[in-house]
Amino acid sequence: MANSPDVSSMKSLELLIRSQDLDPTKWLDFPDFGLRQYFFWKHPDNRGSIALLEFKKGGNIPVQHIHASNQFMYCLEGDYEYTAVGLRLRPGNFYMNPKDNPHGPTIAHERSVLIEIYDGPHYYEKPVFHTDQTIGDFLAKPK
Secondary structure (H helix, E strand, O other): OOOOOOOOHOOOOOOOOOOOHHOOOHHHEEHOOOEEEEEEOOOOOOOEEEEEEEEOOOOOEOOOOOOOEEEEEEEEEEEEEOOOOOOOOHHHHHHHHOOOOOOOEEEEEEEEEEEEEOOOOEEEOOOOOOHHHHOOOEEEEOO
């Protein structure tokens, strides 16, 4: 078709990541907690992010904690529980936890895959389940 755009010359700010193309070297591993995390996108200024979380059966976040921004999660597969309140995420469930709300601990009753979104920095200070390598630049900047 003569009027079709030349796709190879088009530039876009859009992003498409195919699950089969995930770079295995970009996963962050938390072996003590049966968790790994893959960042799809990180905001360079406000420190928001979108990531894929994979918990092994029995994987967990061991402590109650708070976030420095709003946290959103969507369960793709599994059975993931916030044990203090008995809230369970199962496939198709959406979860929102507001900034500064204490939550956790958690447990994956089976392998669980979740999309996790933050609208700003993740934490005020590094939690016990992070290392200096895994926390990256997701701490809130001091005021």
